[in-house]
Amino acid sequence: MKEINTRWTERKTVVYELENIPLNFDDNIYPVDYSQLQIKVPWQVKNLDVGSWCFTRRKPKHANSNHADYATSLVDTSSFKKSRINAIKGFVEYLHSRYSTGITPKTLHRYTSSFNQFLVWCDSNQQEDVLNTTMTARKSLAEYILTLFHLTRSSQLNINTAARYQNHIIEILKFIFDDDEGVISAGLRIIRKSETATITTPIPGYSKAHQSIELYLSLFNQITDFVLSFEKYPFQLTLPEETLWVFPTARPMATTSKLKMRNEWTRGFWSWDYENGCLSKVKDIEKYYSGDKKQKRDAARYIMKSSKKALVEANSDDNNYYRRRLASLASDAFTMLFISNTAMNLAQLITLNWSDDYSVGKEHQGYRAIKLRARNKSQHFIVTSSFLPLFKKYLKLRKYLLVKDSPLLFFGFDASIINHKPLSRGFTTNFNQKLRNNIGIDIPTITAREWRAHKADWLITNTDPKTTAMMLQNSERTVLKHYTTGSEIESTNEMSKFYDSLSTIQFNTSSAKKSQYTSVPIGQCQQFQAPKVIDAISNVLPDCSTPPGCLNCSHYRIVADEEDIRKLVSFRYISVESRQLASSETHFENYFGKMLTRIDEILISLRTQNKKLKLLVDRICSEVSEQEILSPYWDRKYQLLINLELIK
Numbered sequence: 001m002k003e004i005n006t007r008w009t010e011r012k013t014v015v016y017e018l019e020n021i022p023l024n025f026d027d028n029i030y031p032v033d034y035s036q037l038q039i040k041v042p043w044q045v046k047n048l049d050v051g052s053w054c055f056t057r058r059k060p061k062h063a064n065s066n067h068a069d070y071a072t073s074l075v076d077t078s079s080f081k082k083s084r085i086n087a088i089k090g091f092v093e094y095l096h097s098r099y100s101t102g103i104t105p106k107t108l109h110r111y112t113s114s115f116n117q118f119l120v121w122c123d124s125n126q127q128e129d130v131l132n133t134t135m136t137a138r139k140s141l142a143e144y145i146l147t148l149f150h151l152t153r154s155s156q157l158n159i160n161t162a163a164r165y166q167n168h169i170i171e172i173l174k175f176i177f178d179d180d181e182g183v184i185s186a187g188l189r190i191i192r193k194s195e196t197a198t199i200t201t202p203i204p205g206y207s208k209a210h211q212s213i214e215l216y217l218s219l220f221n222q223i224t225d226f227v228l229s230f231e232k233y234p235f236q237l238t239l240p241e242e243t244l245w246v247f248p249t250a251r252p253m254a255t256t257s258k259l260k261m262r263n264e265w266t267r268g269f270w271s272w273d274y275e276n277g278c279l280s281k282v283k284d285i286e287k288y289y290s291g292d293k294k295q296k297r298d299a300a301r302y303i304m305k306s307s308k309k310a311l312v313e314a315n316s317d318d319n320n321y322y323r324r325r326l327a328s329l330a331s332d333a334f335t336m337l338f339i340s341n342t343a344m345n346l347a348q349l350i351t352l353n354w355s356d357d358y359s360v361g362k363e364h365q366g367y368r369a370i371k372l373r374a375r376n377k378s379q380h381f382i383v384t385s386s387f388l389p390l391f392k393k394y395l396k397l398r399k400y401l402l403v404k405d406s407p408l409l410f411f412g413f414d415a416s417i418i419n420h421k422p423l424s425r426g427f428t429t430n431f432n433q434k435l436r437n438n439i440g441i442d443i444p445t446i447t448a449r450e451w452r453a454h455k456a457d458w459l460i461t462n463t464d465p466k467t468t469a470m471m472l473q474n475s476e477r478t479v480l481k482h483y484t485t486g487s488e489i490e491s492t493n494e495m496s497k498f499y500d501s502l503s504t505i506q507f508n509t510s511s512a513k514k515s516q517y518t519s520v521p522i523g524q525c526q527q528f529q530a531p532k533v534i535d536a537i538s539n540v541l542p543d544c545s546t547p548p549g550c551l552n553c554s555h556y557r558i559v560a561d562e563e564d565i566r567k568l569v570s571f572r573y574i575s576v577e578s579r580q581l582a583s584s585e586t587h588f589e590n591y592f593g594k595m596l597t598r599i600d601e602i603l604i605s606l607r608t609q610n611k612k613l614k615l616l617v618d619r620i621c622s623e624v625s626e627q628e629i630l631s632p633y634w635d636r637k638y639q640l641l642i643n644l645e646l647i648k
Helices: 050-054 084-100 105-124 134-153 159-176 206-228 267-271 282-288 293-316 321-342 385-401 427-439 448-462 465-472 476-482 488-502 547-551 562-577 585-607 611-627 632-643
Strands: 014-017 037-040 058-060 073-075 235-238 243-246 358-364 367-374 377-384 518-520 523-525 556-559
Touching: 037 050, 037 084, 050 084, 084 105, 084 159, 105 134, 105 159, 134 159, 134 611, 206 235, 206 321, 206 385, 267 282, 267 293, 282 293, 293 321, 321 377, 321 385, 321 427, 321 448, 367 385, 377 385, 427 448, 448 465, 523 562, 547 585, 556 562, 562 585, 562 611, 562 632, 585 611
Parallel strands: 014 037
Antiparallel strands: 058 073, 235 243, 358 367, 367 377, 518 523, 523 556
């Protein structure tokens, strides 16, 4: 396409906020002209010009991406395709649907960007009919995936990024064409993510998580009861490790460890007796002031007078500054409890709207769905049944804290503790730092991502993938892929059980040891031609002629060196690449599923031995998945499959 033959035109446009786009259309009667539609989206400054997609030739109005006019596209009106109207209508429905169910703006932006890139590629590569039918979409998708494959193999694109683009596009196309059966992508060679290239979130051990939850519960329950019952200062706060006295001051309480650093405090805090829960005596604090005896006593009396006044004011005013400040601490503690219970992403949590018009439904045995409609948007989240009383208690605290209403369920405050504001993205870290620095509570920092991983790990262990997916609002496939690693301790225990019965790994790189074995395509064999079963891997029996049979034999060994690791990783790569040769997905999973899991377990175990071995495994996995540097045996096999055009 040459620009010289193109007449660029600025078309008429109409802008709708995403939440307000009229979706009550009937058949081919549309409430808006989709060729003119721009969407004002919550996650970005510039509008999304979806209407320009009706034209196969388009370009930004301004070349500078930072310019306001960049969002609007100039079009060649002769390239208008009426057939795209339905598809764009479907995309708008998809956008609206995902946003209303609570997907984070950042995630939805990624999906939109992936789809836009796909359309740009289609319109530049003779795929202009991509949005006509399910089959034209499938054809264009297949060609685009091949392009992504090429980009990954030439190191122009990370394989996980390519897989993400592909998956976003497939999901959107399936929605647009109402393709519940998955016809659009069925049988296509799909890009698989590299597990080695994925950064996994560490899962905090259960003792660490339990310590944190116990502390947050103590802070929330006791402070909330104190504030809402309008009890008098000072009061005792019982924490898991010790009991603290609480006062109406900028430093409301202090642990024993914090009191050891008391000499570093400003003298004003010496009027509070944190050990005994009362005001200090003048004679006990006058020594900390400078001057002669009278000056010291006068200074001590003055600060004591100020502290007595602060105590009276706090006990006579239900909305006293220090009482509200303490209530804010309880609110933050509950927010941490909410994160740990719901496993909600922080980005979603800080934008979670709220309305008192909510209902509680039974989602699953032991779980409750909180459903509401706030700001014309339906939302829901799931909590455990036992958590529901805590949540209702928080709503009372929230009502107390809000001088004026807030559309947000969770919020922070400015220094006045009057004006609320959204929580920061560093909320979890900042809150725990506040507890450590201001109070002296030794608490580990567990991020929202780590709480999500912890929750998933617990659910997988104690329930099932379906329940886990429900709580995390993910698909079961996503759950099984990303949240089944377990914490380091728990994973180590599981691996030790595995290797106690299996004993397949010889973590020994000496040539002398290796010489005792027979080399096989995926490692070594301790006793060739004498297969012995160790565990049932589907219907695969131990034998000396196939890799799956080898993996299910008690005589299988792998020496932790580059040669054997590359053998194993190469075989895994070819197995996945050959997925399309299976008669069905079920056939593939039955034959290869547990075998691939076994290989992954071996690789995980290798990584945990030491840092040097971890780096070796990671390098080999990267070289195999991204550059196809296979072991000699599997490289020959792979080339044969390519030459026979069995794989592309």
